[in-house]
Structure formats: C-alpha cells, structure tokens
Amino acid sequence: MFEIDIQMLPFLMLFGLGIALFHTLILTGLFNLQLKPSWILFIIDPLIIALGFFLFPKQSGYIFIGLFVSVFVLGIIAFIRHGIQGILNSFREAKKEKKSLWKVALSGLGVFLIFICFIFLGVYSIFIIIFLAIITSILPSNKNRFYFYQRNLSTSKIKSVAMGLAEICGKAKAITMAVSPHTSTQCVAYIYTIDEITEKTDDDGRTDKSYREIKREINAKNFLLQDDSGSIEIQTEKLEWINFSPSFETETGSRRYREYILDEKTEILMIGQAFYEGANTIFRYDETKKLFGMAPLKIVNFANKWRPLKLRAVTTLLCIALISAFIFITPMKADGSKLTFESIKLKERFSKNPLDMINDLFK
Structure with missing residues (x-):
C-alpha cells in the first residue's frame, strides 16, 4: 500500500x-x-x-x-x-x-x-x-515573422525609409473610401465574415457554442500610410491583418456577423518591402522574407511589454513538464x-x- x-x-x-x-x-x-x-x-x-x-x-x-x-x-x-x-x-x-x-x-x-x-x-x-x-x-507564418522582425527592426520615417525590408508606422488614408456591408461604415478597408453557429446542450443544461466560418469578404484597395514626415502608397496584395479585433459583432439566429475595420484614426505598424516603382516609393509584400503585415500599434506595444512575462510563464510550464516527466520515468x-x-x-x-x-x- x-x-x-x-x-x-x-x-x-x-x-x-x-x-x-x-x-x-x-x-x-x-x-x-x-x-x-x-x-x-x-x-x-x-x-x-x-x-x-x-x-x-x-x-x-x-x-x-x-x-x-x-x-x-x-x-x-x-x-x-x-x-x-x-x-x-x-x-x-x-x-x-x-x-x-x-x-x-x-x-x-x-x-x-x-x-x-x-x-x-x-x-x-x-x-x-x-x-x-x-x-x-x-x-514560419506571417504573424510569427511579423513579430520576430518587429523586435529586430527599427521604425523608419516614411520620408526616409530605406529600400528593402522595413518597418513603418502611421495612420491610414484612403485613396478610395470603402463602405462596410453590415454597418455601412466608411473606412479605408474592411474584412467581413459570417460564421455558422452550432449549439450543444449538455446534461446539466449548459450550452456550448462553436463557430465555423462560412463566408469571408475582404475589401482592401491601395491606400496611403502617413506619418509626420510624409506618406507612402500601400499595395494591399497579400497584406495580412494581425491582431485586429472586430469593430462590430452580432449574432442572429444561427449566424454570427463580424466586421474588422481599418479606419483613418488608428495608428498602425506595418512591416513589408519598400520599393521604387517609377518615381514613387511603394510598400508591398516582401517576396524574399515572405512577409507583409500590419497591426494596431497599441497591440504591438502591449505584446512587447508582456513578452518577458510570457516567456517566464512558458519556461515555468516547461520546468513543470520536465519535473513531471522525471517523476514518470x-x-x-x-x-x-x-x-x-x-x-x-x-x-x-x-x-x-x-x-x-x-x-x-x-x-
């Protein structure tokens, strides 16, 4: 015993x-x-x-x-x-x-x-x-690469950005305004999704919801990014939205509707390739690094602030796992x-x- x-x-x-x-x-x-x-x-x-x-x-x-x-x-x-x-x-x-x-x-x-x-x-x-x-x-994923290079790149002023992989920060300015389909919000760009809702009720009467995306609509035409030094045109092909929260979300029947909005007030950080096209400088997808993303600056700063704590938490969990493994073997x-x-x-x-x-x- x-x-x-x-x-x-x-x-x-x-x-x-x-x-x-x-x-x-x-x-x-x-x-x-x-x-x-x-x-x-x-x-x-x-x-x-x-x-x-x-x-x-x-x-x-x-x-x-x-x-x-x-x-x-x-x-x-x-x-x-x-x-x-x-x-x-x-x-x-x-x-x-x-x-x-x-x-x-x-x-x-x-x-x-x-x-x-x-x-x-x-x-x-x-x-x-x-x-x-x-x-x-x-x-490798666009999000992982985005935060890896964000920690190693310095933010460049748009007017003096060097050609190649670069990090810039500013506010979006629409060349052609877009209108979101559900709330008719005028914006620079939007992502509109519809999810199918599945509900399951257990023996205790608790309801569990699961969501499956059945439709995604992206309207992201070229726009400008401006800071206090100037502006640059953003070519939105292959642009990934990172850590954007829905600006609108509602559930009706068995459907959930969400809108992700890029407006002209939110400051965003972008990583991609600065490239000469004719006499102008554009910002686009980097074919070498396979990277082109944008995230709200507030979210990026928050992630950088709490990253050391996250690493400590992961280290602690790994130590617990190793100790548990030692006990088992x-x-x-x-x-x-x-x-x-x-x-x-x-x-x-x-x-x-x-x-x-x-x-x-x-x-």
Missing part, C-alpha cells in the same frame, strides 16, 4: 492547487465548460487529497497519483477531440469550396499517428504533444509511508509500455 504521511499532507494539498489550475484551464479552455463558480476546482482537488488521507489512508497515495495523472489524460483527450473536430470542419470547408483535400488528409494522418503513439507509448506521448506544440508555435517503490527513488535505467525503462510503471509502483 502507498500511504501518505501526515507531514506530506499540507504539501500535497498545496500541490493540489496546481493540479486544480490545470484542470480549470483544460475544462474551460479546451472542453469549453462553464464552471460555476470558476474557482470550484481549487476547493475540490485539495479536498479530494484530504478526504483520501482521512477516509482511505492506505490508498491515499494512489488517490493523489490518480488526480495528478488525470491532468495528462484530460489534456490528451481534449487534444484528440479538437483535432478530430478540426479535421472534419476542414474537410467540409474544403469540399464546399472545391479545394484540394490532400493537406486536410495529412492533418488527419498526423492526429491519427499521435493517437497511435499514445496507445503504444503511453504517458511518453505527452513529450510528443509538447514537442509539436513548441514546433507549431515557431513554424524514475523507478519508485512504496513501502508503507516510505517512498524510495531508484536509479534510472533508460534502456530498460523505454523498452516496455510506460503505463506499466504505475503498476510497478503499486506493487
């Missing part, structure tokens, strides 16, 4: 608050459940540990380990669930728009392989998921309330199903 010692109980209950944090994030963020009150798990999880100690003292260690492992089980289930839902939605959208299905099929194959890894590798598949999450976050033996850690034999440890480790611990 694996029994928790009374001296260990306060520490494990404190550790239970960390487990409750991950439970809350997974259930609300990945399963879209509405916890009422939102902090309820911060009472339930430590209480389970305490009740296990007093009501089932001989099995109290098993109860704690089960609570800890449930974090990873819920995370993997949520990952597989969202992956399957995303693939099905992608197939429906690709079929509707008559696009090639091979990319969607590859995504489905990736989710299937991760599921197979979970079956054969057990808890070690967590490392694959963490690795894929990190790789996905750093894979370290051989342990329980003798009453005594827990003994043995030396790690990696060859032997990885030659069998990792789920057998828990059975070894309980023997």
Whole structure:
C-alpha cells in the first residue's frame, strides 16, 4: 500500500492547487465548460487529497497519483477531440469550396499517428504533444515573422525609409473610401465574415457554442500610410491583418456577423518591402522574407511589454513538464509511508509500455 504521511499532507494539498489550475484551464479552455463558480476546482482537488488521507489512508497515495495523472489524460483527450473536430470542419470547408483535400488528409494522418503513439507509448506521448506544440508555435507564418522582425527592426520615417525590408508606422488614408456591408461604415478597408453557429446542450443544461466560418469578404484597395514626415502608397496584395479585433459583432439566429475595420484614426505598424516603382516609393509584400503585415500599434506595444512575462510563464510550464516527466520515468517503490527513488535505467525503462510503471509502483 502507498500511504501518505501526515507531514506530506499540507504539501500535497498545496500541490493540489496546481493540479486544480490545470484542470480549470483544460475544462474551460479546451472542453469549453462553464464552471460555476470558476474557482470550484481549487476547493475540490485539495479536498479530494484530504478526504483520501482521512477516509482511505492506505490508498491515499494512489488517490493523489490518480488526480495528478488525470491532468495528462484530460489534456490528451481534449487534444484528440479538437483535432478530430478540426479535421472534419476542414474537410467540409474544403469540399464546399472545391479545394484540394490532400493537406486536410495529412492533418488527419498526423492526429491519427499521435493517437497511435499514445496507445503504444503511453504517458511518453505527452513529450510528443509538447514537442509539436513548441514546433507549431515557431513554424514560419506571417504573424510569427511579423513579430520576430518587429523586435529586430527599427521604425523608419516614411520620408526616409530605406529600400528593402522595413518597418513603418502611421495612420491610414484612403485613396478610395470603402463602405462596410453590415454597418455601412466608411473606412479605408474592411474584412467581413459570417460564421455558422452550432449549439450543444449538455446534461446539466449548459450550452456550448462553436463557430465555423462560412463566408469571408475582404475589401482592401491601395491606400496611403502617413506619418509626420510624409506618406507612402500601400499595395494591399497579400497584406495580412494581425491582431485586429472586430469593430462590430452580432449574432442572429444561427449566424454570427463580424466586421474588422481599418479606419483613418488608428495608428498602425506595418512591416513589408519598400520599393521604387517609377518615381514613387511603394510598400508591398516582401517576396524574399515572405512577409507583409500590419497591426494596431497599441497591440504591438502591449505584446512587447508582456513578452518577458510570457516567456517566464512558458519556461515555468516547461520546468513543470520536465519535473513531471522525471517523476514518470524514475523507478519508485512504496513501502508503507516510505517512498524510495531508484536509479534510472533508460534502456530498460523505454523498452516496455510506460503505463506499466504505475503498476510497478503499486506493487
């Protein structure tokens, strides 16, 4: 039997608050459940540990380990669930728009392989998921490249901008005004989207909404960007809108309507290629760096301000993951309330199903 010692109980209950944090994030963020009150798990999880100690003292260690492992089980289930839902939605959208299905099929194959890894590798598949999450976050994309170069480029005055990749900042000025379709707002450019709403009600009467984009309309003609030194023409082909929030959003029946507006009052930051065209300088998509984006200056400054905190948070989560991995791969033996850690034999440890480790611990 694996029994928790009374001296260990306060520490494990404190550790239970960390487990409750991950439970809350997974259930609300990945399963879209509405916890009422939102902090309820911060009472339930430590209480389970305490009740296990007093009501089932001989099995109290098993109860704690089960609570800890449930974090990873819920995370993997949520990952597989969202992956399957995303693939099905992608197939429906690709079929509707008559696009090639091979990319969607590859995504489905990736989710299937991760599921197979979970079956054969057990808890070690967590490392694959963490690795894929990190790789996905750093894979080249317009948004990732935008913020990478934004941190390394200095903002140039429009009048003296050098040719090539550059960062400029100013306010948009329409050459030809656009009118948004839903609110008839006069603006420089807009993106108009319509989402299909799907509602599901669980056994407790809670309603879960999911959205699937069924229409996207972009009206972004060439415009000018002005600062206190001058103006430059922006060629909007391949221009990506980064971190723009909807200026209008409404739901009617089973549809959600949203408008993203580029007006002449908001200061924006742009990264792209400055290029001579005839006697004029234009700003356009950079074919070499595969980059052309704009974001509200306020959002960019906010992202730069909180980036160190974000990096610390990611570092902390990685440390927790490494410590958890160490716990999983370290051989342990329980003798009453005594827990003994043995030396790690990696060859032997990885030659069998990792789920057998828990059975070894309980023997």
